[in-house]
Structure formats: C-alpha cells, structure tokens
Amino acid sequence: MPLPLAPLAPVVARVALRYGAVALVAYVATQVREPARRDQRAEDAMDEADEGIRLRREPDQMNGTARMRRTIRIGTHGPGVEIDATALGRLRLRRV
Template identity: 45%
Template sequence: MPLPLAPLIPLAVRLGLVASTTWAVTRWVRSASHPGRTDQRAEDALDELGEGLSVHKPADRAEDRQTNATARVRRVIRFRGRTWEVDAGLMARLRLRERSE
C-alpha cells in the first residue's frame, strides 16, 4: 500500500521557506558586519574606570562644548549554585561644534 505523501507537501514547503529565509538572513548579516578589533588602550581605560556614574566637561575642550560620561557596574551574582561576575563599563563622548559652511 503506497504512503499518502500529499498531506506532507504544505509542511515541507513551509520548512523550506523558513530554512531558505534563515540562510539568506545569515548570509546578509555576515556580509554586512566586520570582524572588529580589540584596542588594548581602550581595554586598559575601561579597567581603570571607577564604579558608578560620572559626567564631566573637560576644561581643555571648552571650545568644543564636549561632555564625557563614564559608568561602571561590578557585581557578583549567584544563581542555582553557579557564581557569575558581571563587570560592565561604558565610556561616552558628546561633542557639539559649530561649523561654518
């Protein structure tokens, strides 16, 4: 007795569409992203940040109206018998300059 395969065709088409869409999106993301790099000077600066939030305007950048901000959170989290250390640091700069065109 032959197996009725016709009811499986819609499922096969849906799975094929999902697989091909996933493959296309993955290729697009890989082609649009770059490998990046790690700058040891930036890593050292992040390691030296103090814990908490800091916002200041450097005196030597007054003409640029530059504002710098730093934030760092260091915590130890225990969950289900495992211990995780969280160390999150952020450095940001906002600079507004007037330009003559």
C-alpha cells in the first residue's frame, strides 16, 4: 500500500530550503573569495623551524614556534602521507 506524501511535503520543503541556503552560501563564498597569496619568506621560516615547541622571550614580546612532522603509512611498505604542521606566533604587550 503506497504511503501518502502530502503530509511530508512541508517537512521536505523546509529541509530542502535549509540545505539549499547553506549550499548557496558555500558556493558564493568559494567563488567571490580571491585566492590567498603565498609569502615565500613565511614559507622559508616555517621550513626552518625545529620540531617541537620553542618559546623565546624578549623584554617587549614573546615569540613561539611549534612544528610536528609525521609520516603515516598503510602497512610496512604501503602508500604513505607526510604531515607537516607548523605554527608561528607572537604576543606583544605594550603599555599605552
């Protein structure tokens, strides 16, 4: 026996409208945004960072770097992925 679809129409319309709006916002955000530029000096600084967490404090600021490099393989000789995560940070406090 077939089920009547008329009672489900408002629910389906509401869900479709909600997901359609989210999809439209995501599409517009990807089309309008211009690609970010790549600063080679920042890339070189991230490549030169040592693995682990390093903090350096000077009289007027505190700098920190963190780097984690890992290789994940499927099996012993299988395909792998290298993960290289680097973060640079600076905290500067001044009295005004």
